[in-house]
Amino acid sequence: MNTSVQSDAALADIKPWNSLSEELECTMVLEDSADVKSFCFQTSRPSWFRYAAGQFVTIEVEISGRKHTRCYTLSSSPSRPLYLSITVKAEPAGMVSNWLHNNLKVGDRIRAGSPAGIFSVHLHPAQKYLFLSGGVGITPLMSMTRWLFDLGRHTDVCFIQCARTPSDLLFRSELEAISARLPEFRVALVCERPNPYGAWTGYSSRINQLMLQLICSDYREREVFCCGPEPFMHAVRDFLRASGYDMARYHEESFISPVHDTSETHEHIQDVRIADARTANVRFAASNRQVECHEADTLLDVARSVGLHIPSACLLGVCGSCKVRKLEGQVHMVHNGGITDEEVTDGWVLACCSRPLASVVLDC
Numbered sequence: 093m094n095t096s097v098q099s100d101a102a103l104a105d106i107k108p109w110n111s112l113s114e115e116l117e118c119t120m121v122l123e124d125s126a127d128v129k130s131f132c133f134q135t136s137r138p139s140w141f142r143y144a145a146g147q148f149v150t151i152e153v154e155i156s157g158r159k160h161t162r163c164y165t166l167s168s169s170p171s172r173p174l175y176l177s178i179t180v181k182a183e184p185a186g187m188v189s190n191w192l193h194n195n196l197k198v199g200d201r202i203r204a205g206s207p208a209g210i211f212s213v214h215l216h217p218a219q220k221y222l223f224l225s226g227g228v229g230i231t232p233l234m235s236m237t238r239w240l241f242d243l244g245r246h247t248d249v250c251f252i253q254c255a256r257t258p259s260d261l262l263f264r265s266e267l268e269a270i271s272a273r274l275p276e277f278r279v280a281l282v283c284e285r286p287n288p289y290g291a292w293t294g295y296s297s298r299i300n301q302l303m304l305q306l307i308c309s310d311y312r313e314r315e316v317f318c319c320g321p322e323p324f325m326h327a328v329r330d331f332l333r334a335s336g337y338d339m340a341r342y343h344e345e346s347f348i349s350p351v352h353d354t355s356e357t358h359e360h361i362q363d364v365r366i367a368d369a370r371t372a373n374v375r376f377a378a379s380n381r382q383v384e385c386h387e388a389d390t391l392l393d394v395a396r397s398v399g400l401h402i403p404s405a406c407l408l409g410v411c412g413s414c415k416v417r418k419l420e421g422q423v424h425m426v427h428n429g430g431i432t433d434e435e436v437t438d439g440w441v442l443a444c445c446s447r448p449l450a451s452v453v454l455d456c
Contacts, residue, residue, distance in 0.1 A: 103173065106138045114139065115201040116151075119175065124262050128228060129193055130167060130179045133204075140173040143207030144214040145239035146232040146317075146345070149176065150205040155191050162188040165319075165345065166207060167231040169238035176204075179262070181228040211317070211345040212236065218315035218341075220248040222308055224299070224328055226320020227255060230262050232345055233319060237270065237277075246276045250308040254282045254299050254324065258292050280307045297429045299324075301331035302408055312337050319345040334426045372448035376400060377419060378456050385448065391416070391423065392443040395456070402443045402456065406430075409445035416443050421452035 116133035124130055148165040164178040182193040196202070213221065213236050223233040230253055240247045255261045261281055271279045282299050286292035295303060304311055312335070318328050325344050332342060374394045375382040385394045392414055395402045404414040409427030418439050425436075425446040 103140050106140060109135055109139045109141050111204060111206040116176065116204050118196055118198055118200045118202070121196065121198060124179060125260055127182045127193075128179060128262060129182075130177050131192065131196060132168075132175050132177045133202075134175050136201075141170070141176050141207075142173065143170050144209075144212040145169055145171075145236040146212035146214075147207040147209040147235075148232070148345075149178070149207050151178070151188075152203040152205075153188060153191060153196075155187060160188050165209075165211075165231040165235070167234050169235050169242060171239050171242035179228060179231045179234075209345070211319070211343060213240065213315075213317070216315050216317075216341075216343060220310070220314045221250070222311050222314040222316045223249060223251040224316065224318040224320070225251075225253050226324035227260065228262065229318075229320030229324070229345070231319070233317060234263050234266075236317065237267070241270050241274070241277070246274060248276045250278045250280070250311070250314065252280045252282060252299065252304070252307060254284075254320065256284050257287050258283050258290075258294070259287055278308075299328070300409075300427070300429055301335055302410060302429075304331065305335075314341075316342045317344070318342065322346070330424075330426045373451045374448050375451075375453045376456050377453055387424075387447055387449060389447065390444055391441065391446045391448060391452075391454065394448070395443060395454075400456065404444050407444045409442050412442065414443040415440050417441075417455040419453040419455050422449045423447060423452055424449060 114135045117136055118131055119134050120132035122130040143166065146165070148163045150161050150163050152159055152161045164180060166176055167179040168175060168177040180189050180192050183189050211232055223237070225233045233251070237249065237251065240249060251267060253261060253267070264281065267279045271277050281294040282303065283292065283294060283296060284298055286296060297303060316332070318325055329342070333339060370387045371384055372387050373382065373384050374391065376395065376398070379400055381398050381400065383394060383398050392402055392404055402414050402416060405411045410430045412430035415431060415435070418441050423441050423446040425441050427442050427445050431440060431442050
């Protein structure tokens with residue numbers, strides 16, 4: 093491929109990419125982290141790409157004689173129309189992602205469908221945005237960030253990137269460089285745990301409502317875009333609802349089923365919706381007491397209503413002092429880091445931020 097012809101040609105003199113007739117040629121492979129790579133593409137003849145920041149493409153590869161298709165969000169920006177890039181994490185059981193990491197090299201060609209999707213700031217213009225990314229879910233948000241920066245306007249953006257460790261943070265240098273030049277663009281880095289070696293001065297925890305309030309106190313005034321693994325997005329939806337955020341201004345992209353148009357959008361039917369009017373029943377096994385309450389009542393309030401004392405302090409799900417063991421039933425708990433996954437698996441809940449669903453039995 094003659095890259096000089098591609099880069100020197102004026103956009104007015106060349107046609108946009110036609111996915112039906114033109115393959116994509118890999119022109120660059122970039123190492124982003126230990127298990128993440130970015131693949132850059134151009135076409136064999138001079139052409140340019142048009143799409144909305146945040147959209148995805150469906151690529152087709154042949155593995156062991158069989159064709160496989162996968163959707164990958166574009167991490168490049170339409171403001172830089174001479175190439176496309178996808179940023180891919182090699183998942184342990186990911187056939188296509190591992191094939192791309194192990195086989196795709198500069199000069200190789202693949203087929204791809206035209207960009208699609210509705211997860212984009214283009215469809216939701218606002219004065220202020222909050223971007224929340226988990227892991228490689230940063231890709232569409234990075235596309236939107238690059239687009240907003242290239243527009244040359246002072247758009248107010250708070251970008252919170254969440255990862256397992258500092259080594260898993262993606263595009264960190266670029267985000268910090270944009271933040272250094274634009275005071276309206278703020279970046280916060282949140283890691284579940286620090287690296288075994290080396291200092292970490294960012295936030296250490298999973299993102300929660302209390303942390304969000306600390307990082308971006310005006311988040312209720314912002315249009316929210318969220319992308320990451322489903323458990324991550326589920327947690328974000330939970331604490332946004334709990335804070336009274338207007339969920340009509342919340343937008344997300346799913347790794348499993350990207351949305352092509354508005355006809356495919358759906359409510360999160362797996363999410364728990366607390367209803368003030370719905371009743372529940374809580375039994376305290378050790379005290380031999382039982383009471384009917386409402387789903388909106390916390391277990392701590394229910395215990396107090398029957399004269400039981402559960403130690404408590406912060407009432408925000410942070411300190412963990414109100415921890416009690418759940419023997420039966422389900423609760424909806426939206427905490428701020430005061431309990432571990434292992435404790436939850438063992439049946440422990442925080443009484444101050446857990447609400448009963450139907451019938452619950454506690455060991456107290």
